[in-house]
Amino acid sequence: MSELVGRYFDAAIAHLQRVRTEEAGSIEAAGALLAGAVAEGRRVFTFGSGHSSLAAQDVVYRAGGLVPVNLLDVPGMSGVTVMPAPLSSALERVSGLATTTLDLTPATAGDLLFVISLSGRQVMPVELAQYARGRGLTVIGVTSLAYPGEVPSAHPSGTYLKDHCDVVLDSKISVGDGELTHPAAETTFGPVSTIVTSALMQAVVASAVGRLADAAAAGTGPTPPLFRSGNVPGGTEWNAKQMADNADRVFYTY
Amino acid sequence: MSELVGRYFDAAIAHLQRVRTEEAGSIEAAGALLAGAVAEGRRVFTFGSGHSSLAAQDVVYRAGGLVPVNLLDVPGMSGVTVMPAPLSSALERVSGLATTTLDLTPATAGDLLFVISLSGRQVMPVELAQYARGRGLTVIGVTSLAYPGEVPSAHPSGTYLKDHCDVVLDSKISVGDGELTHPAAETTFGPVSTIVTSALMQAVVASAVGRLADAAAAGTGPTPPLFRSGNVPGGTEWNAKQMADNADRVFYTY
Secondary structure (H helix, E strand, O other): OOHHHHHHHHHHHHHHHHHHHHOHHHHHHHHHHHHHHHHOOOOEEEEEOEOHHHHHHHOOOOEOOEOOEEEOOOOOOEOOOOOOOHHHHHHOOOOOHHHHHHHOOOOOOOOEEEEEOOOOOOHHHHHHHHHHHHOOOEEEEEEOOOOOOOOOOOOOOOOOHHHHOOEEEEOOOOOOOOOEOOOOOOOOEOOOHHHHHHHHHHHHHHHHHHHHHHHHHOOOOOOOOEEOOOOOOOHHHHHHHHHHHOHHHOOOOO | OOHHHHHHHHHHHHHHHHHHHHOHHHHHHHHHHHHHHHHOOOOEEEEEOEOHHHHHHHOOOOEOOEOOOEEOOOOOOEOOOOOOOHHHHHHOOOOOHHHHHHHOOOOOOOOEEEEEOOOOOOHHHHHHHHHHHHOOOEEEEEEOOOOOOOOOOOOOOOOOHHHHOOEEEEOOOOOOOOOEOOOOOOOOEOOOHHHHHHHHHHHHHHHHHHHHHHHHHOOOOOOOOEEOOOOOOOHHHHHHHHHHHOHHHOOOOO
């Protein structure tokens, strides 16, 4: 194995070990909020822009994932499917998009919103989190607290995503999101943000499923609503029943 | 930290350690193909359906990523943004979509295609890889070799993605994609596939960047074309220049 590839895996693993230890409390706090929202029949949404959308999508309509988790999909912002690709970053700087988007969802006070933004400094995630909390939603932010100390906020208030959350999960990704260097490469490379952010989101879901299952075992709550893989026998039929059973808070199918 | 969350991180880390060791040769083989394609001015595409699209998107238009890597975006299949969400899985079973999609790209013999499919058993990834190789493209598959032994192929030939690739990266994800169990949960949960698949893709890119940078340092090749973060000073301008310099093989902007 080349030295760079070895260093890449070392960096990813070290980063996971670090958030495993240092974010344990935040993961449990977020897991408790998610379990509570599911148990109480609340609506749950996840949002991220550009590559931050990948971890948001990773917990939606997902084998081993909770059924009542919906993607807050803003056209042009979810991943890198928009043409031209820079439009995704440009939309993050447009004021008014967050409020318009949230107003068109059925989210109301007491519902739960995950906002994922690596830098946490752009207009969209700041405005979305701020507006959602103003409407009484509970907001969990997933962001890197390395950015606020090094890069100015692009929001007029000067605040960051972290300033508008009930719980913050710190991905601790370095500014620039590159773990590797090479003398003949003009910038850092080897980003680990998707790995770490996805792990944080999945860890929160695991915590929530555990809490719901504990309650179910104790007879104080329903069985956690989980998807199975569509690639195992009976999975598709199981999933269809799960979506039907949770139809009042599943917004990604008819 | 709850025991489940600890087990989730343990599983993710153990899985990364395993592919780091066992897939080292495949990662280097894929990295050499990617570096060669970039150095020779070839077109490079990545494809995945549903959640397998997340790792495909993770290496496109990406801080620390190679500029000439394009997403083969099939509407309704990239991530979980389509409504209804089950349409993404349904489209994977439609024969003819792969050939139609590839015919509408500028990809020709000698170009490079990454096909990501966790199960590797659906019509779309099998047909896409098979057709691409028939057209002379080089195909790198990222899939779990746990599936072919346990779940039948959905392709009429009975073959899997792995059977139509020049290099296969085995994510080794268990059938069902859940690392955790709980007596009161009706299915496994805690999926690590996005983490592991993203790590494999990023490791391949790191290997390729290293090879290109080595050649640049030796004076036998150009500097690797890398994106910077748009959230660091000068990043946006740097990225615009990179896209302009590689305009003949960048298909995600004007």
